[in-house]
Amino acid sequence: DAGVTQSPTHLIKTRGQQVTLRxxxxxxxxxxxxxxxxxxxxxxFIFQYYEKEERGRGNFPDRFSARQFPNYSSELNVxxxxxxxxxxxxCASSSTPGGYETQYFGPGTRLLVx
Amino acid sequence: GESVGLHLPTLSxxxxxxxxxxCAYSNSASDYFIWYKQExxxxxxxxxxxxxxxxxxxxxxxxxxxxxxxxxxxxxIAATQPGDSAxxxxxxxxxxxxxxxxxxxxxxTINP
Numbered sequence: 001d002a003g004v005t006q007s008p009t010h011l012i013k014t015r016g017q018q019v020t021l022r023x024x025x026x027x028x029x030x031x032x033x034x035x036x037x038x039x040x041x042x043x044x045f046i047f048q049y050y051e052k053e054e055r056g057r058g059n060f061p062d063r064f065s066a067r068q069f070p071n072y073s074s075e076l077n078v079x080x081x082x083x084x085x086x087x088x089x090x091c092a093s094s095s096t097p098g099g100y101e102t103q104y105f106g107p108g109t110r111l112l113v114x
Numbered sequence: 115g116e117s118v119g120l121h122l123p124t125l126s127x128x129x130x131x132x133x134x135x136x137c138a139y140s141n142s143a144s145d146y147f148i149w150y151k152q153e154x155x156x157x158x159x160x161x162x163x164x165x166x167x168x169x170x171x172x173x174x175x176x177x178x179x180x181x182x183x184x185x186x187x188x189x190x191i192a193a194t195q196p197g198d199s200a201x202x203x204x205x206x207x208x209x210x211x212x213x214x215x216x217x218x219x220x221x222x223t224i225n226p
Contacts, residue, residue, distance in 0.1 A: 004157075033213070040122060042203050042216030043158065056212025090157050098210055100146050100165060105157035 002027065004093050004106030012112045013081050021076045021109045025093030031055070032074040033103060034066055035090040043090055049074055050097040078111075086113045122201060126223045133191040137204035137217045142185065144206035148214070149178060149189045153200045161189070161202075191222075199224045 005024045013019050025032050031050040035043035045058040049068035068074045072093075078085055088110050092103035127133045139147065145166035150158035164171045164178045164187075171178050177190040187204050201221050205214040 035214075042205075042219050043214070045213035045215070048212040058213060088157075092214075097212055098207075100163075100209065102148065102160055102163060103214060104160060105150070107155075107157045 004091055004104055006089075006091050006106040006109050008109060009107065010110045010112075012114065014114050015081055015083060017081050017113075018077065018079045019081060019111060021078075021089050021091075021111075022073065023076070023091030023093075023106060024073045025091075026104055029093035029095050029104075030072050031094045031097040031101070032068055032072065033092045033094075034074070034076045035092065035105075036060070037088040037090055037108070039087070046076070048097055055097045081113045083113050086111060122219050122221045124221045124223060126225055127194050128225050129194060129196060131194055133189075133194045133198070133222060135189045135191075135202050135220045135222065137187040137189075137220075139185050139187055139204065139206045139215075139217065141206060141208070141215065142182075144208050144215075146207050146209065147178070147180060147187050148205045148207075149176075149187075150203045150205060150216075151198075151200045152203060152219075158203060194222075194224055196224050196226070198222060 033048040034046040037043040047066045048056040052068045063079045066076045088108040090108045091106045094101040094103045148163040149161040152158045162173045175192045179188045203219045204217040
């Protein structure tokens, strides 16, 4: 079975640019969450989506936005990139949000902002 | 609280020995806990989970212990193998919550 997939695997951008990251959840999973992992730290929650609706948002500025599509895939957009946005962006999927549903992570997209 | 710190604690063990990785969680309302293993360049991989109505749960070569009184979680890995080398994170959440809150992480190094 295919796990969570993310694209691209690596990305280099310059300050002020915009970036779109993509995620496909495990087949049958309807909830997608996004996390940011800065080097040397644990992942930090950005968003959770379920059935195309935002269910939760972490402490990130409005430059970060996301959406979920009818096929449950998701995109994370970051505008006006800052150097501090350089990180590994992880997508996790679960069958439903909350509850005791395990979140399974993809390999991540490593973003470098120069 | 949220994951903090730039310097990961490191645990070095001999191959074949047992490893114990500890984690202090922050929210007394958390009732679901998960251990993830993250190898270099990869996303976190689910290892084992435990709900707050349990004190102990065993998997293949791994055991998670939960002490709600002191808000402490531990992961025991039996007969550590070279493939166990990775960073291990505990994560906490609650049934009605949307997010996982990750601990600091511990780097496990296996010595031959």
